[in-house]
Every structure is written in C-alpha cells, then in structure tokens.
Amino acid sequence: MSDTKKPKKPSRQQVYTLLVQIGRKKGDGLPDKATGAALMCFASGVDEAEAVRETVAILKQADTAPLDVTGYGTLAEREEEGHEIDDEERALMQQALDENAVIVAQVTPFFDKL
Template sequence: MTTEAKPRRPQQVHTLLVEVGRKPGDGLPKNATGAALLCYASGVEEAEAVRETVAILQQADLSVLEVTGQGTREEREAGGEKIDPEELELMERALAENSVVVAVITPFFD
C-alpha cells in the first residue's frame, strides 16, 4: 500500500489587528488602558496565524483580548487596498522568517 504525500499548502502572510489589555510587565505606557497591535503573521490558514500570534504575544506578557483578521496580501489587494512598500517589506520578512512581525503598537488611553 503506497500513500502519497498530500501537497503542502503554501504559507501566506495574514494581517492581524490584535487588541490587548493590561497585565503586569506588559511594557505598555504607564497610563495606557491597553493597546492595538498591527501584526503580520505567516500561516497556511488564518487560524494558524492567529494561534501563533496569540502564543507569541502571551510569551511577551501581553494580555490578548481580541484578534481580527484583515486578510492576506492577495485578499486585501483584491478588495482594492493599496499596500505601501514598507508594509510589503514587513510582510515578506514574516513570510521569510515564518514568524510574527509586530508592525505598529498603538496604546489606548482613557
């Protein structure tokens, strides 16, 4: 009995918007109530990219509250979005390193 290997699905970069709350040692500004993080994460599917992103952020002592997928590069461009060269560079880095890149951290204040 011969079993053929399933073709591997390629890694894609997913754009994720992550909302975090406060936690001791999180590194956010003193008066911040939380933050939004724009991340680029590689994964075969969005669920994998989300799991990896949450795991890495939790290791960094961040309290993840919510993750919203913004789509892959292809999905975003198909929706008419123009992606600037700096963002493309970060996406390529996430793909090449099979990693999560936190591109922007925006703290929330009351």
Template sequence: MTDKPKKPHHVYTLVVQVGRKPDDGLPEGATGAGLVCYASGVDEAEAVRETVAVLKQAGLAPLDVTGHGTADERRAAGHEIGTEESALMARALAENAVIVAQIEAFYGDDQDG
C-alpha cells in the same frame, strides 16, 4: 521515505487588541493597545494562534484578534499596500514569524471607538 508535501504559507494581516498585565511594557496610564501584526501560517486560524502565543510569551494580554486577510485579499478589497508593509510581510513569510508592525496605546475610552 516519503515526505508529506508542505502546505504553502501565507502572511495574514491581523489587528490584535491587548489589555493590561503587570510588566507588559505598555505606557503608564494606558488601558491597553492595538497592534498591527503580520503573521505567517497555512491559514488564517494558524496565523491567529501563533500570534496569540507569541504575544502571550512577550508578556501581553491578547483580548481580541481581527483578521484582514492576505496581501492579495487586501488588494482585491481595494487596500493599498506600500513598500514598507510589503517588506514586513515578506520578512514574516521568509522567517515564518509574527511581526508586530505597529502598536497604538489606548487611554481611557479609546477602545470603544
């Protein structure tokens, strides 16, 4: 029996914009939210697909996903990654999971910038 070697997983930092949906758990009056997620995947496309699926299962309405790369890619771009963020990334990798690290509700015209 020959097993195909597993491709290594990486953790990607994703920023997801969500809209409103009934019973989505967002605060009253919010027009949507921005979420910072850490997602495990063999590539960024898989991490995005998994994140969108998990958020839909949680009753949210993902509208847009922006990838910010792996921790190594972010460090190479000059980003500082603190110990708490590193711990969440390690957890996402260990559990092959999507971790929602931050949610910021949008009100009114917040989504426009």
C-alpha cells in the same frame, strides 16, 4: 546512495494581516496610563486560524494579554479589497513569510479620556 536531494516543496505558508487588541498586564511594556493597545501584526501560517493561534501564543509569551483578533486576510485578499499597501508594509510581510514569524508592525496604545 544518492546525493540528490528531493526538490523542496513550495511553502503553503501565507502572511495574514491581523489587528490584535491587548489589555493590561504587568510587564507588558505599554505606557503607564495606557488601558491597552492595538497591535497591527503580520503573521505567517498555512491558514488564518494558524496565523491567529501563533500570534496569540507569541504575544502571551511576551507578557501581553491578547483580548481580540481581527483578521484582514492575505496580501492578495487585501489588494482585491482595494487596500493601499506601501513598500514598507510589503517588506514586513515578506519578512514574516521568510522567517515564518509574527511581526508586530505597529503599536497604538489606548488611553481613557477623563
């Protein structure tokens, strides 16, 4: 038997920036008068479709009601489009990649105007 390990294949995972709109659901943790929220997420996946599926699944497990997901692409794609990406955002993207995770970076509740 050989003690040599196979070299680890480079990960095909990439991190995608997703904007998820959620509706209200009991126990969702949103402020009482909020009608929903927008969540800026960084999610790892081999493609954007996988990142979206994983994000929606995790958000449903967290008792939220995902309604719509808009993808903004990978870090490289966003840079090509001229998006300004600060160090904190880059660190969260790296964390999502390192942990093969979905990171909710920002929550913006929606309120109806009366």
